[in-house]
Amino acid sequence: MIAGEDELAALAHTLITDKRRLTKAERDLVSTEITFTEAELAEHREAIRAGGDPLGEAFCSIRSPEVRRGQGATYTPPAIVNAMISWASGEETEPVRIVDPGAGSGRFIAAAARAFPQAALVAVEIDPLATLILRANATILGFVERLTVAIKDYRDFALPRVDGPTLFVGNPPYVRHHDIERSRKTWFTEAARSFGFPASGLAGLHIHFFLRTRQIARPGDYGAFITAAEWLDVNYGSVLRKMLADGLGGASLHVIDPKARPFTDALTTGAITCFRVGKRPAHFTMRTVDSLDQLTPMTAGQAVDWPTIEAAPRWSIFVRHGAPEHRSDEIELGELFRVHRGQVTGCNAVWIEGPQARALPPRFLYPAVTKARDLLAAGVSLADPAALKKVIDLPVDIETLPADELKAVKAFLKWARKMEANKGFVATHRRAWWSVGLREPAPILCTYMARRSPAFVRNRAGARHLNIAHGLYPVQPMSDAALDEIARHLNETASMASGRTYAGGLVKFEPGEVSRLRIPDMSSFGATA
CATH class of the missing domain: 3.90.220 (Adenine-n6-DNA-methyltransferase TaqI; Chain A, domain 2)
Known part of the structure; x- marks a missing residue:
């Protein structure tokens, strides 16, 4: 059992064979006095090759949920990761590049590396301890040579053009607006208004990440993000609803009942949003699932035409159990x-x-x-x-x-x-x-x-x-x-x-x-x- 962050950083560092790519921030975390036996290293390599994330699990165990929420670090269960990558695998054109904003230990990047063996991989993550873990996983799984790690805020991340589509996939960090700096709220407001979208300083960090994706994505790109589902109804979620109806190109929405635990350490309603940049389908497919094993295939759901969706002030009515059909002898309380x-x-x-x-x-x-x-x-x-x-x-x-x-x-x-x-x-x-x-x-x-x-x-x-x-x-x-x-x-x-x-x-x-x-x-x- 890994005792603390120093030991976790040392273990990840030891598992990384090519240390030339490490940043100063990552090197500063490592204590060279902590060593491991070959048997301990072999145990972790075997678990990672078997599809596990022992270092990521150790990270979540050592750093409490309360501490991790400050950066929105909530790691995604494999069933959700696999369902989202499976959806991407069904798109018409394979991506030439995968971008994961808020990559954490690299669960999405690792799954995408397996599904798209020729694609370039870009992980954007602000926490150097998480990137050390990600690099260790990439080393053991054999995709380190096509991996670029950017240790920075995704809102500052620039993406060069490539010849072919980019897949954006991941779990953008959930940080409430109270903990977002005023300068970042100003950036959000100005960026949203540049597209003609309504903007609110109450928007959480996950909405900021959607907006940054809208800024840097190109027509033909596509993606899937899992977030908390509150944006479906709240006023500050209107900017995302407008984005999906506009150039971000909403394709489907899959709302996950909180009892299914879409987030490992938070009992929260989850929402997987799939989008095709510049190629919005005629209908937006929407549904609710009670368990994670119902997610695949992510083509299921009720097709709702966009005029109906755009006219609705809130979207949860389209995905609740039994909605929007109601008994004729019932009325709304309002x-x-x-x-x-x-x-x-x-x-x-x-x-x-x-x-x-x-x-x-x-x-x-x-x-x-x-x-x-x-x-x-x-x-x-x-x-x-x-x-x-x-x-x-x-x-x-x-x-x-x-x-x-x-x-x-x-x-x-x-x-x-x-x-x-x-x-x-x-x-x-x-x-x-x-x-x-x-x-x-x-x-x-x-x-x-x-x-x-x-x-x-x-x-x-x-x-x-x-x-x-x-x-x-x-x-x-x-x-x-x-x-x-x-x-x-x-x-x-x-x-x-x-x-x-x-x-x-x-x-x-x-x-x-x-x-x-x-x-x-x-x-x-x-x-x-």
Whole structure:
């Protein structure tokens, strides 16, 4: 068993026979004091030749998922790698070059080397420890002479022209926008707009990699990337949806249920996107698979014409189980309810009741759902407001308050300023920084994010809700019996597949996704009050 990164680097270095290609960054990782027996080296060579990735597995074991997520280093299971390379093998023209952005230990490059024995291989990877492992694998598998390793950010990578198609294949790193530098967000925005695409600073690194591919790819090139599936619906994913409808040439989409573990150490919905640059087919083939053994062949799926896809604000409706076909006696929840996420306080430590609120007038303290557990513990009905914390919600115009109340409010606001509650983004964008602006109580509340399907709870306590929950507000008067029946139906039928699954198994339901849940039509409920 490999003990740490020093030993892993030394082992990879030892397995590399031609060390002239190594960069200074790679050499600096190696401790020459660590040695290995011939038996140990032979064991690793045998495992690699048998199709394994023992060094890559050691890398994932030594460096925790939490650390690797900082660079988006999530390694891909062989079943997915093989399915994607198999799809590429079925294209009309063999590639003369394969490019893997974010190559890691080289799983895609190794599979492509076997499938296309004449192609040049280009691995782009920012982590020198991963490139050492990749070079060791290439040495043992015999494709090192046609391999080029670029230790750099893919967004800075330039690709010379070649006579023939390039295959782009891999698992672009998933890094959330919070961890992307401002200068890189500026690059993304400017690059997207140069193609006429919408751009958002909220886009993750995997979307940046798609855009860089669009920049450097040529008509006739093709590719397949596996990423998290959230881009299908979120606003910042629109740039990728536009790219696929435009010059990137979307060919097919294969969404993988999170229970199939498309990413080894993250319970996340995966999406394999296949594209043909400059040669968009008339239809985009789309499907969902429950297990990895259903991936091959990646020609299966429902053919959806592009005008239909381009008119849809979200694409998940085309790939969910059973979608887009529905029973004729069903409607979308959004036809009966407006779904609103709860209010953002901007500083829960100030606005959720504590000792600081003791002198405030009770009429400004509202029982509220402040955490998902409030709803999960309530079951089908939230009946007792005494079990909830209270949120401070002051009026915008405090100067009209009676003198005794105004004195207490101003004393509280003086303390709140010391806590800098008046300086946050949310506070500075309110009509008055001290007025949270809670919504009226919703008759049905539902959880926003959990490791389970959403819980729908009747709000008999008249509770307000923060942004950890959604409120369902009827668009017309509705009887208590109808509300009870709708909540019951939603609890029985809503599934995790209707939301978006993120790393760690969290399933998120945005208001739009809740609005699209199916329920029986109004006549089933005797709905009006």
